[in-house]
Amino acid sequence: MTAPEGKRRAPRPLHEMRDVYDFLEDVRLRPGLYAFQSSILHPQSILFGFKVAVEIHGTTGAAPFDADGAFTEWLRHQSNGQYGSLIWGHAIELEAKDRGVPPMDLFFELLDKFRAETAR
Numbered sequence: 001m002t003a004p005e006g007k008r009r010a011p012r013p014l015h016e017m018r019d020v021y022d023f024l025e026d027v028r029l030r031p032g033l034y035a036f037q038s039s040i041l042h043p044q045s046i047l048f049g050f051k052v053a054v055e056i057h058g059t060t061g062a063a064p065f066d067a068d069g070a071f072t073e074w075l076r077h078q079s080n081g082q083y084g085s086l087i088w089g090h091a092i093e094l095e096a097k098d099r100g101v102p103p104m105d106l107f108f109e110l111l112d113k114f115r116a117e118t119a120r
Contacts, residue, residue: 020050020065024111031104038102044089064114074114 011026027034027043035042047065064071065088072088083091092110096103 020047021115023050027104028108035104038104040092040096040103040107041089043104043107044087070118071111071114074118075110078110078113 009025009029011029012022014023017023017026024043031038034046044065051063051066063069066072067087075088075091076083079091079095083094086094092107093103096106099106
């Protein structure tokens with residue numbers, strides 16, 4: 001991801017991140033730090049841990065990525081239910097394998113589409 005003037009944005013320290021999407025942009029910048037062999041399952045586990053921390057501390061945050069969250073429901077609709085009740089990480093892994101693309105690339109493609117459609 002590049003900034004408008006063509007320079008790549010530097011990763012932000014955690015204390016400067018405002019929400020889960022800021023964190024995911026850091027994952028996009030440095031996927032090797034968060035994912036082994038381009039697997040989306042590792043970042044999904046991080047988001048699950050984020051959800052647990054949010055619930056323990058009574059705040060809000062990763063709800064779109066919960067098992068029944070907006071991203072999960074959107075993804076089920078996009079795939080016409082092809083992956084049934086699989087968690088979204090596994091569904092993306094299977095779709096990426098079918099398409100012959102890295103799962104992280106597919107995840108960010110889908111995330112961008114999800115954000116564009118739900119921002120309206």
